[in-house]
Amino acid sequence: MKDGRNQMVGLLMPPSFLGQPGQESSPYDVVAVDYTVLCCFCRNQFGDLMKEFPHLTDRLLEMSLRELDAARQWLLVLGCKLAREKTASFLAVLASREAVAKALPRTRRIAFDLTISREAIAACLGLTMETVSRQITALKNDGIIQLKSARRIVVPDVNRLLREAGDVPAAPDEGDRAISAIA
Amino acid sequence: MKDGRNQMVGLLMPPSFLGQPGQESSPYDVVAVDYTVLCCFCRNQFGDLMKEFPHLTDRLLEMSLRELDAARQWLLVLGCKLAREKTASFLAVLASREAVAKALPRTRRIAFDLTISREAIAACLGLTMETVSRQITALKNDGIIQLKSARRIVVPDVNRLLREAGDVPAAPDEGDRAISAIA
């Protein structure tokens, strides 16, 4: 926003598409927070490419719908959840992405690195850096997560984390469905 | 959410498409809040239809990207803005939709009906009914809007409303660009 407030509107993971065909520029900044490989297309030629390979349009549509779903789920996080639930939700997303990236089959223990600062996490969640820090500490003290370092997270039991995120009622072990829904 | 909290994730206006090709069902409820005309397609046949008319896929992609942009803009509202700004943003969206619906050319005075309750507005904004009511009253007292009745809104100057929404810095009359960006 013009006055310095800002909001993260998406977390991209490969393979994802960046930029919108038919528009000159994007109103969003895009920042790489990890090792990144970009495959660039020329805007003009891309239209021809879509004409030549209609399947490309199908794929783009599919990915857009997926992103739309993700954005809407994030609306739920920002609109309804408490700070603790927000923080847990964020970590749960990272955990589930780590799980799919390394193809861990419904694992309960997941470890990953935070590639962004507390401040950036706060921008994702509509919170302040301080609140994020406090919530992470609280989750650690409650045994939901472990901190190898400030940036290294270990989730011993993803289902417990999901329960803290509010995505699972209270029933035990309903998380298996929930985690696949997030991924 | 399972515990009663809920969040509105989109406001549909004609012509908009409902439901996602390639998915069995939607995880969202859809509620009509105004006179509505639905044009229904059979899920199975729709795939064939897209094959027969590739242009259909292009249109769907275009509309999805538009919705994605709207969702992301709403993330900004939910994540960053104060209650007053949220309320103003919501009214601004309705006002700009009214403007495009009736093809009012960059009008400054716009009147429209709220077809939903305060509670539903609150669900859109991640606020409570009481807060929404208070903010609407405050906007009325500050002359930003007028209330013909609880559901009938008059916006004398859309630019002022946009300024309250935080979408416009403080510079006078930059709103002309802003309103077209929202629509």
Place this chain on the structure above:
DNA sequence: CGTGCTGTTGATCCCGTTCAATGAGTGTGG
């Protein structure tokens, strides 16, 4: 007139912000 629903208004409380100090990790130059 009573009943129910929607919206308004008031009083109090609490979660998250704000402001401020401190700690921890890293690189730099002496």
Place this chain on the structure above:
DNA sequence: CCACACTCATTGAACGGGATCAACAGCACG
């Protein structure tokens, strides 16, 4: 090697915006 600077993260104390609880008003029903 240590002192220093710098950034990121943690922690504490006080404040405030919005939630919560509650009473009441307006209005359409029977």
